[in-house]
Amino acid sequence: MIGNKGIGKIPYGGDWNPEQWEESEWMKDLELLPKAGIDILTVNVFGWAGLQRDDDLWDFSKLDRVMEAATAKGYRICLATGTAAHPAWMARKHPDILRVDIDGRKRKFGARHNSCPSSPTYRAYSVRLAAKLAERYGHRENLVAWHVSNEYYEACWCDACEAGFRRWLERKYGAIENVNRAWNAAFWGHTFYSFEDVVLPSHLSEEWGANRTIFQGMSLDWRRYNSDNILETFKAERDALKAVTPDVPVTTNLMGLYPWLDYRAWAREMDFISWDNYPSPDDPWTVTALRHAAMRGLKDGMPFALMEQTPSVTNWQPYNALKRPGVMRLLSYQAVANGSDTVMFFQMRRSRGACEKFHGAVIDHCGHGDTRVFREVAELGKELRALGAKTLGTRTKARCAVMFDWDTWWALMLTAGPTVDLDYPAEIHRYWAAFARANVACDVVFADSNLDGYEIVAAPCAYLMKPGMAERFEAFTRRGGAFLTTVLSGLADESDLVTDTGYPGPLRTLLGVWVEETDALPLSRSNGIAVESGALAGTWETKTLFDVIHLEGAEAIGRWTAEFYAGTPALTRNRFGAGEAWYVGGVVEQALADRLVSELAAARGIAPPIEPVEGVEVTERAGDGRAYLFALNHGSQPAELTLRFPAVSLLDGASYDASPDSPAALRLAPHDVAILERRGP
């Protein structure tokens, strides 16, 4: 991890871009930042143009001076390879390095993420730069991590990438007949007789608009290939670094639930996960928490690095609302509460020009520290120093999990029908948030995750069934687990060919239902799911999709209240082995997801460490016999929690001599945070 060189506390710092200033300004920053407790700097993120001035003209002198100055002041360094934007001269001399966009337009030099991942120039020069950096700076004591490129992004549609796609298909499918079968290519007369017949799906061929396509299978494979292809460029740089500095961990900063890259596949190649957290001011806290949990899940629970967040405003949001007093601290602790072992910012000092000139920074344009933002950063810096290493390396212990899958996301994004309103991440959020709102720890797992440690697994809209997936769900349930899935699940195989065994295909046995057809209606029309008795009793509003279900062993817990299928099952439970499998035949209101999840947890004795209070997030990290509860008041009103175990509050030193029989009140001001070290069960 980024903290593995013995910093002994949560690393605190972030991106510093001295190349944007005269060298005379550097020392001002380096002397001011420690006053805010900053101890780690990410440098060289966009350094390529400054380091390589021509094919064989390299100049590291300025970066040498940056490293010297930062080292002299005692900073840890996260060193970027700087390959997220190639130099202007390189684009002019080697146009193969430029991307082609989805409209078939060769791009000119500009922006970032401007390099074609298949470009021989890019491959050769990016690796050479990484190697040179490793040789030159890899020996430094204060080098804590390699930061390869930056926020890898989107795709290229050039001829080289097209050729690469053909070779990727050849490796995957062997013979073109298999491609035809996987893509149902006979549809609309697309049968291919040679891999050379295949062209990239783009706005010149099969796709149009936003993710609309004629051939779902092809577009799905293209996204897989593209993710793999860009990953190759990461691996090439990583290998060059590892060849020189095998012990320095390598990462690249991810972007949460980002649609173009299958981060689960990427995670296997990274030493640790790092990511950049830029919530919209309107996001509920569960959205950000889910993203943290997903990043934590990428490496099966390993703590990650919060590589970037803004100290104040995010300039590319439509409205640059200031983070209110306390909110930067709150969101910093939220990251830690959900698995981060760092608190890092973009950026140390605000740029004076170009598109991020109004992005927030620790040091504002005015250049001094006498600002609200700097003071808040400094106060948090002091707290983190006091907190020390306590939380480092601890982990979330979850008995529940929600499954997320990039292939499924792609398939649902690309599908034509049954509705334009289905939003896969929103469905994942619906069920994950239900756990989070109940203060029940919940991991994000992936299609290949080991489910052994879990007691409840929800896989909403598990549309794309990879080989063995249904069997693993069955095994999980058989041994006593509670499995839950929803509308659209089980419909397609990994090529997006729809099941011919009746919906939900391979999940039909597990769920004990046959879905005959699925109605789809606009958001203006809803239906109800009526549950007559029990914990779920009531009528629950449901929208967008409505399954017509036949019971094949399952029992109907809820039934539709309207339309021609009124009275037929809408929500079902199937006893399966020692466990049970739930099916939700529509897009339900949050309250039903909340209730359902709470009941499943309660039935398994999964109790929250602290009873839920609206707007207050509660998580726990533990390890080596230590356990820390985080309580975060995301609301703008004071909140009061009930403690039923003895604890010490680390940030204010308060002691709570509580027990189940003699609870204590923990009061949190708006946006305030408590970290409680357990002193007992």
Next chain:
Amino acid sequence: MIGNKGIGKIPYGGDWNPEQWEESEWMKDLELLPKAGIDILTVNVFGWAGLQRDDDLWDFSKLDRVMEAATAKGYRICLATGTAAHPAWMARKHPDILRVDIDGRKRKFGARHNSCPSSPTYRAYSVRLAAKLAERYGHRENLVAWHVSNEYYEACWCDACEAGFRRWLERKYGAIENVNRAWNAAFWGHTFYSFEDVVLPSHLSEEWGANRTIFQGMSLDWRRYNSDNILETFKAERDALKAVTPDVPVTTNLMGLYPWLDYRAWAREMDFISWDNYPSPDDPWTVTALRHAAMRGLKDGMPFALMEQTPSVTNWQPYNALKRPGVMRLLSYQAVANGSDTVMFFQMRRSRGACEKFHGAVIDHCGHGDTRVFREVAELGKELRALGAKTLGTRTKARCAVMFDWDTWWALMLTAGPTVDLDYPAEIHRYWAAFARANVACDVVFADSNLDGYEIVAAPCAYLMKPGMAERFEAFTRRGGAFLTTVLSGLADESDLVTDTGYPGPLRTLLGVWVEETDALPLSRSNGIAVESGALAGTWETKTLFDVIHLEGAEAIGRWTAEFYAGTPALTRNRFGAGEAWYVGGVVEQALADRLVSELAAARGIAPPIEPVEGVEVTERAGDGRAYLFALNHGSQPAELTLRFPAVSLLDGASYDASPDSPAALRLAPHDVAILERRGP
């Protein structure tokens, strides 16, 4: 017609795409479908790639087996030429076959309708394929029709099409000076000195956005040329088929009121009309009925074929709402009621992959017939078998007509001013629906139609006046007809040059009015048309356009209630010869159109066979002394109609011994249908 090989009943079936399945699956379909009464299959719609594997490599063996199997099971065959999508290898080897889009982008292989109509490769190979199919399968007894290509579509903007446009202009105009005059090319200095100066109107030249153009005349001629040019490809295939099988009728499936192709011109080249009916779930029944009537009108009343409809959902609609129970049957009979001699579906079996994987089918993905959809198809199949040949070949006898014209649609689509809200098909619908809602049979006629048989002709927004058109309207009225037209009529000649004789140009004498100017206001602002007395008495809401009218012989029936032209004429009638000519100077509410049309009909003694009931469509087909009334309840409530003639209800066998003096009640459940065979006047 499609039924001319003595099937003795309404053909019932549709598209079957066995190439998407292993051959082992074929027999399952062929054995299951007869259980639903299916007796006709459309095959090879996208077969090209499967038949031609290289320039000189043809392989018909699979299609042979398809034909053999279907024939063995007794199906009639509608055989498609399969040329709506060219093979992938052909695009790679012969790039001239690929289209260029309106943005000037050469497309790559993908989608369908991907062939340039001017491409020598396309022309040669599509004709060769048609010829080979005719030679191979044309002798078969069960071949009932040729289905050329599929849903011809849009346009190509390549250099070859541009060159073709120049030659087309040369043929039409002779000298470039005539082009300059027709297009008013002196505007913005566009005078051409040579046909070679002309470029296609595209997003690189005169057009932008959706149908916005600098040169209306050029853009209009381009659309005419494009329709003609694509029609040439149809004709070439048709001729190749006819050379071998002169007696097998040839069609291609149209798409209702489709903007890119002038179907009236196409109809002249087709043996019979067939079309694909995919209403939106929200379309009122009159929209679908109008489309049927337009298709029937294309060949002056000849019955047509409903080539495609969905048995359940249309996957490319934003919301794939299930067709409610009974609705598939209702819409099937609506087609027959309005002139169809077939009931056919897209498709027999649901695709497992690609963009139509969720499009409805007779056989669902599950592969068996134990579904609501299959059962409804089977029930209708049983009814159609019982109905037999009775309705085949009968025709609608209409004394009223509404005129639709593709040139006018294009011109109004392309015009800049006076409003963005005028929707030509909506205005056609407004007046046609007024007849339909009154249960008065109404044809759709075209600019070249013979008006002799009609007593009322409405030509709403007859903007583009072709040579002789005004004279024909005058002759129609003079001999006693009631002519009605509306705002924007008469303004332009066939080149879209505005009249210089005062609006409404050549209709000024007939209508007896001079329109001085036309006000245009946003939808948020309306005006009233006040009619003081008589059948139209009241104040009628009017929007979008408001003519300032001077009477020149006509009388003012209604007058504006607001704006500076308050009190001036808004709705006028002019006695002309033995008839009368009405002018509606705005976009009026449906209720006024309804009232106006009803009064015109009543005055001419055109009575509905059954009095109108809201939501119930009533039509009649007759021939050879037989007459059939269709009553279709499109509403979700039961309806009761009053019969005043003796009849037998064909679907349930009930007898109605009714007469004008002793009426009988015909009750229709929601979505139910009755077909009444008249037993008296």
Next chain:
Amino acid sequence: MIGNKGIGKIPYGGDWNPEQWEESEWMKDLELLPKAGIDILTVNVFGWAGLQRDDDLWDFSKLDRVMEAATAKGYRICLATGTAAHPAWMARKHPDILRVDIDGRKRKFGARHNSCPSSPTYRAYSVRLAAKLAERYGHRENLVAWHVSNEYYEACWCDACEAGFRRWLERKYGAIENVNRAWNAAFWGHTFYSFEDVVLPSHLSEEWGANRTIFQGMSLDWRRYNSDNILETFKAERDALKAVTPDVPVTTNLMGLYPWLDYRAWAREMDFISWDNYPSPDDPWTVTALRHAAMRGLKDGMPFALMEQTPSVTNWQPYNALKRPGVMRLLSYQAVANGSDTVMFFQMRRSRGACEKFHGAVIDHCGHGDTRVFREVAELGKELRALGAKTLGTRTKARCAVMFDWDTWWALMLTAGPTVDLDYPAEIHRYWAAFARANVACDVVFADSNLDGYEIVAAPCAYLMKPGMAERFEAFTRRGGAFLTTVLSGLADESDLVTDTGYPGPLRTLLGVWVEETDALPLSRSNGIAVESGALAGTWETKTLFDVIHLEGAEAIGRWTAEFYAGTPALTRNRFGAGEAWYVGGVVEQALADRLVSELAAARGIAPPIEPVEGVEVTERAGDGRAYLFALNHGSQPAELTLRFPAVSLLDGASYDASPDSPAALRLAPHDVAILERRGP
């Protein structure tokens, strides 16, 4: 000026395009127009294609006949060079003349403004045409002005323009290092090592969407270069004309506040300003008045020419609402009231074809004058003849000014953050309209204007601070002026590099405030500015942006009512020398701007000549001892003004023997106008 050949009255006429008609029609127009008082014609606006038929084939015979006919009938001529659209053959033979669009697409022949400003063909041929016209027609007595091209427009992104951009940068910056510094090119690794590395910002490089860019500095310089580059084509034609006819004034018709061209720089090269006024029917009168004032300000108060307005409808508006009776007259006088010395129309006769076929004209399609529009034009013609030369050459005497700056507009348009809702022209309008609504004369000034004559200067959102600008504001205030500016001011230097001295940068001393940070919220959320006492007392709604302000010498006049900065200053005043500097820290409601401006004016004894009445515009023009007040009732209700000085009403001859002690009532019907010649103070 356009009237400098002794026409002795306000020239009245406009565009006449006889090339669109047979010559036999010309004389009809020329005989009809004088009946409407028309005495000036603009001809040859799109004449190029008619004059040059090939590289060396010129034919002026038709234009000769046009000139002869118009001259014979006594018309003044404004002669256009006709270079706003090149001939079709030229595009075919010399493709370098075609533009490339922002998406990198080479355009084909079509539309207008289709010539690349860098094209050698365009440069050579447009100048040659201008020279030929000057030689052929320059001697004519009735030639009153040259009208170069027409509504210069947008930009070209071709390789030649790219090369020109590089040379322009080289001239401006000398060394590439200076470019890097100005653009902060180290950001995202854009450091350039050679001017040849620079590519135009386009949708293929740094820009996307509408004015979104990665590099603000580059995109800003590109807009400056483009404006300069197109200006070069104007200058080249102008010089060719001047070489032959040094005394004939040269203009081109501008388009109000048009984003692509820096009209202030253009004005320096034009002999007089002319512009085309096409308000939307929904624009408040202050919007049009502001545009007139801006055009007047371009040459520091010199009267301008209203070159175009529509007599009735503007066809490219979404809704072609008719100008209500009286409105054409009202808007004509509004132009004069705000500084125009002409009243001219587009167009004399309505085109029969192409995209402006429905644009209004003096003579409608019907070809005669018996129309409402013609009659209104004729009535105004009669009035203008009676008015004679009185108002010609008089000027607006303003003691107040609002500053507008194209560079600032560009910078704010291009910026990423702090809000998408800031609309610079709307902020200019807010404060200018406050003066206009108070009947206080207010000029529009520019960044280089002389401020000596003013007592109040408002520079809203003065974001981009050019060298010396702050010093000039300080000098203005020090000598007693009232300076007012608002949120976002002072933030950036002329390269859009943000100040590093604390916001508002160079204005910090003058304003006596430090803005620590700026909050940005969506339009759904507002804050209040509370003023406790005095003329501004009240709570004023404020949106979009909210400054957090520290006083550094200024006093807080108003304070925020909500958010974490509630109670901190929002509206401040700083005594500075003999004057005062106001700062408005947000986007305020119009009522606060109105109140503030009124108070500033009252405090300086700047009284309106007539007290304000809602909906009535009052302006004054004076010169050579004469003074004319214009009162224009833009409302649809009668209005009554109070006169406190003796005057004669020129349009109706009424005398008002009013004085401060014995006021008189001036009544204005809806849309009516009065011009009062002062007969006393």
